[in-house]
Amino acid sequence: MTEVLQTFTPDWISPPGDTIADLIEEREWSQADLAKRLGYTTKHVSLLINGKAPITEETALKLENVLGSTAGFWLHREAQYRAKLAQQEAEMDCQKWVSWLDELPVKELMDQGVIQKQRRNAKTKPAIVRELLRFFGVASPEEWRNYYASMEAAFRRTRTEQSDVGAISAWLRRGEIEAEGLNCPKYNKAKFKSAVQAIRQLTLLSPEEFMPQMRQLCWDAGVVFFLVPAIPRAHTSGVARWLNPHKALIQLSLYGKTNDRFWFTFFHEAAHILLHGKKEIFLDELDGGDKLESQQETEADQWAKEFLIPPEYDAQLASLKSKQAVVEFAEQLGIHPGIIVGRLQYEGVIPMDWMNKLKESFRPIPKTVTADRVRDKLEALEITEEDITDAVAWVRQDSELW
Incomplete structure (x- = not known):
């Protein structure tokens, strides 16, 4: 009997009391007999058998002496039962929380491989809820609302469309996960200024060439830089934020961008890190929609604009009317000509459909088809x-x- 007890590994929710009941029945003992041998009341033994009272270390030692096996077996049996009971309760909670999925970009997260891709129906929704709780690192939808509702107060938006907190929080969370556990050096403003200056020279390179250098330069200055696929409902392609007082994060979406927009967005976010506070989260979507004006956004725009093309070149900029002139001007400034074209188009010097071939499109690298x-x-x-x-x-x- 002892050997059987030691290898017992039930795969159903069965309280340890079932094993106790089986053993006393085998011995033809009553619950009162067991109570006398254990030194407990009959009521307490009844609670043990029905799973209403837990098996403590003291009880496990007594059961070892009275019924056999080991105290470790009885404690393991108890822990196994409580874990399965908690799991069952958690599954019931997930069934109650399926309406939370309506607040989140579930399809987009499935498409991006963040959570398992599957059909959404009554059977699968609780499992999807469980995956999303793990993704966000929260115990329940209520904790998610409490955490991200408080975070929303720190949002500084550039567009009125940036109101889908579920989509925004999902995109921000992807950046958080990338940055968690990375012990980069503490933020150093002087180093970051130097890094940004060096990154400006990388605009002439392809993403494969500039990306690792860009990440390293930011890293050395205490700024984590990541590219995270866009979530359309978030209407956010760039964010600058502080993960803690010593670590900043710049998070961009590369997908579908031309290099003029990508570089302006990066330097815009860098400006927020250099110029503005550590408590705000700057959500930026610099294309489309109704723009929300703020002093901080105006400052970041102006800083990025003048950093890429200093004001002393404004008069010369306005005279650029040919591709050759743009290319020569870009060589003079040491930046990619696509950035010049974007500035000319934005300020109405040339139509939006002029010189676009001087820009480069940054596209996601397709997955290998196997x-x-x-x-x-x-x-x-x-x-x-x-x-x-x-x-x-x-x-x-x-x-x-x-």
């Missing part, structure tokens, strides 16, 4: 094995179409 990925996708769509085989062969033969 036979396994295609197979998984087709199986999810309930395509037949024959169709899968044909599709895999087609991809192998003509992958350029992807």
Whole structure:
């Protein structure tokens, strides 16, 4: 009997009292008999058997002497039961919280691989709730609302559309997760100024070349820099914030941007770090929508504008009417010509459809298409094995179409 007890690993919610009841029945003892042997009241033994009273260290030692096995077995049995009971209660809570999903960009987070992609129905929604609680690092939707409601007070928006707290918080959280646990040096303003100056010279390079250098320069100055895919409902493509008094974060979305917008957005966020307070979260979407004017945003705009093209060049800037003139002017300033074109278009010196070929588009690097990925996708769509085989062969033969 002892050996059986020691290897007992139930996979259902069964209180330790079930094992106690089985053993006293085997011995033909009553609960009163067991109570006398344990030194407990009959009521307390009844509570133990029904899972209403926990097995403490003292009780486990007594059960070892009276019923056999080890105190460790009885304590493990108790812990196992309580854990499964808590899990069952948590699952019931998740079922009650499914309406929370309406506040969050669930589809976008699935598309980005943040949470598992699956159909949303009554059966799967509790599991999705559980995944999102882990993603946000909160115990319940109420804690999520409390935390992000207080964070919202620190938001400094550039657009009236930036009101979807669920989408904004999801995008911000992705940056937080990237930065968690990174022990970069403490923020040094002088070093960051030097870093920003060096980063300006990187505008001539491709993303593959400038990105690692850019991250390192920021890192050395105590600023974490990340690219996080956009969440459309957030209407936020850039953010500057302080994760703690010694660590700043600049978070951008690279997707779909031309290099003039990307660089202006980065230097705009850098201006917030250099010029403004540590308690605010600056949410920036510099394209489209009704812009909300504020002194801080005006200062950041002006700083980025003058940092890229100093004011002493304004007169010369207004005279640029050809691609060649723009290229030569860019060489003079040591920045990419696309940045010059963006400035000329923004200020109405040239139409918006002029010289766009001088800009570069930053696009996400597509995931490698493999036979396994295609197979998984087709199986999810309930395509037949024959169709899968044909599709895999087609991809192998003509992958350029992807």
